[in-house]
Amino acid sequence: AQSVTxxxxxxxxxxxxxxxxxxxxxxxVPPYLFWYVQYPxxxxxxxxxxxxxxxxxxxxxxxxxEFKKSETSFHLTKPSAHMSDAAEYFCAVSVYxxxxxxxxxxxxxxxxxx
Amino acid sequence: DTGVSQDPRHKITKRGQNxxxxxxxxxxHNRLYWYRQTLGQGPEFLTxxxxxxxxxxxxxxxxxxxxxxxxxSFSTLEIQxxxxxxxxxxxxxxxxxxxxxxxxxxxxxx
Numbered sequence: 001a002q003s004v005t006x007x008x009x010x011x012x013x014x015x016x017x018x019x020x021x022x023x024x025x026x027x028x029v030p031p032y033l034f035w036y037v038q039y040p041x042x043x044x045x046x047x048x049x050x051x052x053x054x055x056x057x058x059x060x061x062x063x064x065x066e067f068k069k070s071e072t073s074f075h076l077t078k079p080s081a082h083m084s085d086a087a088e089y090f091c092a093v094s095v096y097x098x099x100x101x102x103x104x105x106x107x108x109x110x111x112x113x114x
Numbered sequence: 115d116t117g118v119s120q121d122p123r124h125k126i127t128k129r130g131q132n133x134x135x136x137x138x139x140x141x142x143h144n145r146l147y148w149y150r151q152t153l154g155q156g157p158e159f160l161t162x163x164x165x166x167x168x169x170x171x172x173x174x175x176x177x178x179x180x181x182x183x184x185x186x187s188f189s190t191l192e193i194q195x196x197x198x199x200x201x202x203x204x205x206x207x208x209x210x211x212x213x214x215x216x217x218x219x220x221x222x223x224x
Contacts, residue, residue, distance in 0.1 A: 106154065
């Protein structure tokens with residue numbers, strides 16, 4: 001079955017610094033990959049998704065992620081962190097176009113220091 | 115509000131009691147999903163419906179868990195004879211492509 005591993009349960013950056021959240025996937029077939037953000041007491045919101053159209057995917061709020069098949073990675077980046085980016089981020093993988101049986105990573109909590 | 119709505123947002127119950135959560139999806143979405151999220155973990159898939167048909171239920175955690183979507187609109191998730199290990203956030207999502215999540219129903223079993 002497909003799975004994702006998020007490296008680092010907590011990441012702390014200074015405001016204005018680069019954000020890098022790491023995700024590695026495992027899948028026996030070409031995967032669909034996703035990043036979601038969860039703010040306290042809220043549901044998950046889709047940041048971006050990879051569906052094989054382009055390896056560099058741009059999402060909302062200035063985030064982007066690059067699919068690297070050779071490294072089985074889908075790391076999330078943002079050039080300059082903002083205080084409002086503080087949240088929990090989840091990487092997810094699905095082998096179905098309709099997102100059934102989506103598997104989530106354990107999450108990375110991002111803290112942004114002033 | 116046109117988002118996914120879940121009720122109640124919080125439920126505190128005693129061990130052994132039954133609880134039921136309701137999810138109202140986005141109206142034009144034919145797929146509805148239930149996930150469980152425990153502290154420090156990502157959402158864990160439980161079951162999903164396409165319209166009123168439950169297409170996957172083998173991942174429900176035990177036979178104490180059941181879900182329905184009788185008219186293909188709202189759905190309920192019931193947990194019978196709750197245990198302390200059932201304490202978690204129960205998330206609902208609906209989809210016509212992209213998943214849209216509700217804010218979740220937090221269950222605390224004392």
